[in-house]
Amino acid sequence: MPLNLPDKLPAIEILKKESIFVMEDLRASTQDIRPLKILILNLMPLKISTETDLLRLLSNSPLQIEIEFLGLSTHTPKNTPIEHLMSFYTNFSSIKNRYFDGMIITGAPVEMLEFEEVNYWSEMTQICDWARTHVTSTFYICWAAQAALYHFYGIKKYPLDKKLFGVFKHKVNDPSFPLFRGFDDEYYAPHSRHTTLKAEEIKQHNDLTILSESDEAGVYIATSRGGREFYVTGHSEYSPLTLHNEYIRDKEKGMDNVAPPLNYYKNNDPTQPPLVKWRSHANMLYINWLNYFVYQATPYNIHDITLLGNL
Incomplete structure (x- = not known):
């Protein structure tokens, strides 16, 4: 079945060109099916690109x-037209009395700030608390994963x-865990961040389980509350050119010591095109989350x- 958007x-036309079947509101209303309701809190600066990737x-x-x-x-984005936000985004006061099967909260370009210094921190934590009672399973990405772990567990x-910039090899700690059905023994995922978590601090909390790690990138996926929450420190959703665009952006800003993303370009040569190694993993990750921790x-x-309590 398709996405009901x-x-x-704007993502509709892009996805249709990729032969991805999407259904607009009018047609979806004619089908007698109870769709899964997924809420996406999009904190990324280039919102239209992130919408399409997810x-x-x-x-x-x-x-x-x-x-x-x-x-x-409590925050007005600078890189997305206000008309787009007014047309396609709702605010928390409009949905706080509703319930959703799943929720995705994206990363944000604020990781160099202390959490309490982020101007929307209070609203962010309010939404995280609300999700625990109004969403079946929440999928936190990159900065959002760090923010939620700090808010709920005090993990710094x-x-x-x-x-940490590039595409890195990961291992699965428990291959029988449903999130990893169909995964290879080793798989790749992109990372793009200036901060990290310490595995030993996560392991101090009995409610948290580290599901996947990388020798180079550290903790990648952790979970709590029986799959009600997932914390993903990387960007499996990135399109093939996202890391390249970030690299060019940082160079144009004149940032010191900008290195090309590792294990990304062919032969690690930025004049060569990217070699996509994470697409199959990304698809399996989201399909398994939707199937085993949302739909079922x-x-x-x-x-x-x-x-529900804990699953």
Whole structure:
């Protein structure tokens, strides 16, 4: 089944050109199916690109999925037209009494700030708390993963000597865990961050489990509350050229010691095109999350999410 997206969302035409079947609101309303309701809090600066990247992965499922985008009332993005935000994004006050099968909270370009210094920190934590009682499973990405682990468990982030930038090999700690159905023994995922988490601090909390790690990139995926929450420190959703565009952007800003992303360009040569090694992993990650931790876990009556407790 297709994605059910708001009419005229820019991602629709991009995905159709990629032969991805999407369904706009009008047509979806004619099908007698209870779609999964997925809420996306998009904190990335280039929101249209991030929307497309996430929808590309969510579309690769037999389930009908209804997408809604959430914005912040306490922060005004600078890189997305206000008309786009007004047309396709809602605010927290409009949805706080509703329930969702799944939620995705993206990364944000604020990791060099202390969490409390982020101007929307109070609203961010309010949304995280709300998700625990109004969402079946929440998928935190990059900075959002760090933010949620800090808010819920007091786990700190630590600055790296240099930016972790590139595509890195990962291992699965528990191959029987449903999130990794169909995964190879080793797989790749992109990272782009200046800070990291310490595995030993995560392991101090009995409610947290580290599911996947990398010798180079450290903790990649952790979970809590029986799959009600996933914390993903990398960017499996990145399109083939995202790391390249970040590299060019940083060079144009004149940032000191900008190194090309590792294990990304052919022969690690930035004049060569990227070699995409993470596409299959990314698709399996999102399909398994939707299947095992959203679709199979959520009640048919969506208002019964409050009765789930820990899965």
